[in-house]
Amino acid sequence: MDPYLDILGQRIRARRRALSLSQEGLAHEAGLDRSYVGRIERGENNLTFIQLIKLCRAMKCDVAALTVGLPKF
Numbered sequence: 001m002d003p004y005l006d007i008l009g010q011r012i013r014a015r016r017r018a019l020s021l022s023q024e025g026l027a028h029e030a031g032l033d034r035s036y037v038g039r040i041e042r043g044e045n046n047l048t049f050i051q052l053i054k055l056c057r058a059m060k061c062d063v064a065a066l067t068v069g070l071p072k073f
Contacts, residue, residue, distance in 0.1 A: 003073055006043035011066045013041040015059050029058035 016026050023041070027034040031054055039045040040055075047055075049063075056063050 001043050002046070004070060005046055007070060008047075008066060009041040009043040012037075012055060012059075015061060015066065016041075019059060021059070026055070026058055030054040 016023070021029070023037045024034045027037045030037070030051075032051065036045065037055075040047050052063055052066070056066065
């Protein structure tokens, strides 16, 4: 598991929960499969930039909000 994907997944999960969205609700809004969103949140999938944009639009946030301050490994 890549630490960057793990951190990004944790940030996506936190944002989704802050909006009181289920994985299914987020997936629907972003046009993605619910199981795929779960794998992203667990850091199991390396999502594309386009998929990240779709998730951010669904969560009404900027890509930078989820990627700022990533640690150097």
